[in-house]
Amino acid sequence: MYIAGIAAVLVTMALTLARAFMGPTVYDRILAVNSFGTKTVLIIALYGYFTGRPDFLDIALVYALINFIGTIAVLKFFEYGDLGRDRPSQPDDI
Amino acid sequence: MQAFGLFNYWVVVLLMMTGLYIVTASPNLIKKIIGLNIFQTSVFILYITIGKVSFGTAPILVDGVSRYSNPLPHVLILTAIVVGVATTALGLALVVRIHSAYGSINESELQNEDAADS
Amino acid sequence: MDIGSFLINAILLVFLAATAIAVARLQNLFAGAMLFGIYSLLSAGVFVVLDAVDVAFTEAAVGAGIATILMLSTIALTGIKHESIPIRPLRSLLLVAVVGAALIYGTFDMPRFGDAEAPAHQHVALRYLQQSGDEIGIPNVVTSVLASYRGYDTLGEVAVIFTAGIGVLCLLGGSRRRRTDPADKS
């Protein structure tokens, strides 16, 4: 049964990768990377159960954290042109 | 099934060559560092593939399991990943420095500027 | 052979190869850095499938997190978002083809995937797996090897990281002061 879940997540990974490659805008790529990170969390959790050793869920936990922090860092880069210098957004930055 | 036993190595070679192509063909220094990282990760996958044992599990001892994958490549790669990120950071710092000194990070422009100086 | 693991591993590796080729083809540096993030995530997935959970943990925290953010901040600091056309792509392709063919030829002598009789598993690893539980007393063999049997390696690693940190500080600490005067850039 876990293999069905893994297959579903792998198919979704392929679709997400296609979106990340085609991209048209940078935001599409960021969205694809973020969504891909969630899929990685899922596949690691499912694989742990598939092999019968679900004690490796810590990795999935770290992934969930890193993914969120990464997305926010990237978006800060895009809104302000760099990673969080204290100044208001200027239109010529992007 | 024996024929597929080498599949991992072939993908590793493909990744390695992609990294090598980026490093040699791209004039942009940041892109070169990305290529270097791709190359590096392919080496990691090569080592981890060698360490895998069929039907083995992760080398964390539990009762009732006697077949584990080889922990030694994992240790080596653990060290290599951290060192790899340290060298990446150093390389990127060099890129930033080069940009503030030359105003460009394009390899051919840098060479032209050096030739004009001397 | 362990077919389930092998198939998942193979599919993830195909994704990995596609991502690497996409990175090579993209001209936009920012998109390249984003795809490198995906590449890191995928490689960590491969590590989990190949039983290297500690490596996946490190790759998650260090590779996917820090390396991508370092690349993005370099792109932000230099302000260069596109690269120009490749230089001498044909020469590079030729080099890559020759080296790749030689390496593929070399793989035919490698042990097959998951072979328990492979030479790599015959020497010291067996001893670590059997004895470390009694000698060190913690279940994670990777940690016992890293911190005890090969503790000096780890010490050397820390020295390398320290040197790299000092190097980064030396390179970037000075440049910030200099940038306050943009007029003397010429």
Added chain:
Amino acid sequence: MQLLLDAISWICLLSGGFFVVAGGIGLLRFPDFFTRLHAASVTDTLGTGLILLGLMLQSGFSQASVKLILILVFLFFSSPTAAHALAKAALHGKLVPFVKR
């Protein structure tokens, strides 16, 4: 009882897989960024929640379940936040939403 739990967990896993794939198709096929964001983020929260719930039912009261709950809580907060931040950044970046006339 065990059979019932198993059945519920399988239903959760399967429907979660369905939602995840649906989100992936939406992410690939929808016409512009904001619709794709909608497709990806909504199904991500639901599909991921269902799959993690299915896994939780499999392991019962154990350490694994606690970790799964942590992952679930974390994704529940971070996924909508990331989607919101993305939409805001895209609007600031002068991306115009697609409107059918």
